[in-house]
Amino acid sequence: MGKGRNTAPRDTQAVCAERELEEKKDAAGAREGQRRRQSPAERSRGGATKSPLVDAAKRCVARMELWPGIWPVLLLLFLLLLFLLPTLWFCSPSAKYFFKMAFYNGWILFLAVLAIPVCAVRGRNVENMKILRLMLLHIKYLYGIRVEVRGAHHFPPSQPYVVVSNHQSSLDLLGMMEVLPGRCVPIAKRELLWAGSAGLACWLAGVIFIDRKRTGDAISVMSEVAQTLLTQDVRVWVFPEGTRNHNGSMLPFKRGAFHLAVQAQSCPPIKTSIARRSVASLRGDVRYGCCPQCPQKG
Ligand SMILES: CCCCCCCCCCCCCCCC(=O)SCCNC(=O)CCNC(=O)[C@H](O)C(C)(C)COP(=O)(O)OP(=O)(O)OC[C@H]1O[C@@H](n2cnc3c(N)ncnc32)[C@H](O)[C@@H]1OP(=O)(O)O
Numbered sequence: 700m701g702k703g704r705n706t707a708p709r710d711t712q713a714v715c716a717e718r719e720l721e722e723k724k725d726a727a728g729a730r731e732g733q734r735r736r737q738s739p740a741e742r743s744r745g746g747a748t749k750s751p752l753v754d755a756a757k758r759c760v761a762r763m764e765l766w767p768g769i770w771p772v773l774l775l776l777f778l779l780l781l782f783l784l785p786t787l788w789f790c791s792p793s794a795k796y797f798f799k800m801a802f803y804n805g806w807i808l809f810l811a812v813l814a815i816p817v818c819a820v821r822g823r824n825v826e827n828m829k830i831l832r833l834m835l836l837h838i839k840y841l842y843g844i845r846v847e848v849r850g851a852h853h854f855p856p857s858q859p860y861v862v863v864s865n866h867q868s869s870l871d872l873l874g875m876m877e878v879l880p881g882r883c884v885p886i887a888k889r890e891l892l893w894a895g896s897a898g899l900a901c902w903l904a905g906v907i908f909i910d911r912k913r914t915g916d917a918i919s920v921m922s923e924v925a926q927t928l929l930t931q932d933v934r935v936w937v938f939p940e941g942t943r944n945h946n947g948s949m950l951p952f953k954r955g956a957f958h959l960a961v962q963a964q965s966c967p968p969i970k971t972s973i974a975r976r977s978v979a980s981l982r983g984d985v986r987y988g989c990c991p992q993c994p995q996k997g
């Protein structure tokens with residue numbers, strides 16, 4: 700056999716070689732045709748894909764391959780953060796406060812996302828405040844805040860009244876949730892309505908929004924609230940200082956809460972105070988003192 704191949708005439712060998720060459724050319728042509736029909740991402744992976752999502756992911760990866768330098772930079776940034784955050788946490792009290800507040804707000808926004816569908820079943824309803832209250836109660840454990848409530852029995856279970864309390868920080872919300880009587884809604888600044896999911900959750904829970912810059916509008920909203928207090932089994936929580944005051948003292952009271960109490964033939968029954976250090980470092984004790992309701996009518 701071997702001998703036969705070696706002794707084959709020259710022209711037969713040339714024909715065979717020519718055929719082989721042609722076959723190779725055809726195969727290469729076919730492969731090139733198939734390659735041209737494929738997308739660039741498919742080409743880079745060397746295979747056809749079934750879903751546009753996979754194609755998009757592949758394109759994305761292909762783009763990243765164009766910037767090979769980005770990975771070390773990202774890794775460096777990540778390591779820097781990993782070092783910087785704990786350093787700031789342990790060395791700078793104000794950074795620690797900032798992180799805690801950021802988490803507090805972020806966590807509330809997240810909880811609100813969970814609360815919204817549950818509250819939406821009832822629509823806008825003061826009963827939804829119970830749901831928000833339940834969902835917020837655990838936050839004090841996250842921050843190691845001990846809440847001590849005294850005199851909560853002074854809250855009548857079912858009559859209209861206005862609760863007034865001092866306001867040092869947005870953390871007052873935690874204390875409020877501890878003592879909030881049934882069917883009681885806070886009066887809040889209108890801006891809170893636009894605080895994403897938290898605003899929507901507040902709206903669903905019947906929080907009353909007032910525009911502090913428009914006294915006339917705020918007064919008319921509060922007059923409506925007074926009518927509601929007279930006709931329905933609800934109560935209202937007002938921060939009479941009208942804004943937060945971090946320095947431990949009290950600001951002069953705005954008059955709305957007291958007009959409201961007079962219009963609804965009720966009187967403010969509660970005084971609350973929050974230990975100052977709990978505001979400064981986001982830990983410590985929160986003490987609520989609930990005072991008896993004023994006996995006389997307006
Ligand atoms: C699981 C997911 C959770 C998600 C998340 C949940 C969070 C669920 C809890 C949210 C909790 C939020 C908590 C927010 C806490 C705040 O947003 S605090 C800020 C909002 N609150 C307030 O502003 C307090 C109420 N403000 C007032 O009452 C103010 O009096 C007003 C009505 C805004 C007006 O303020 P002002 O114009 O600056 O000043 P003021 O001197 O009080 O009044 C001006 C005049 O109007 C008269 N007036 C005032 N009110 C009345 C009235 N009702 N009738 C007749 N005359 C009146 C006054 O007598 C005064 O007249 P004069 O006596 O001088 O003649």
Ligand SMILES: CCCCCCCC/C=C\CCCCCCCC(=O)OC[C@@H](O)COP(=O)(O)O
Nearest residue numbers: 804807808868869872893894895897941942943
């Ligand atoms: C898509 C939009 C995203 C918006 C993100 C907004 C970030 C807000 C984040 C979380 C909201 C947490 C709700 C906490 C409620 C506490 C209410 C509070 O304490 O408000 C302060 C108000 O009493 C007095 O305000 P000022 O002292 O006058 O100022």
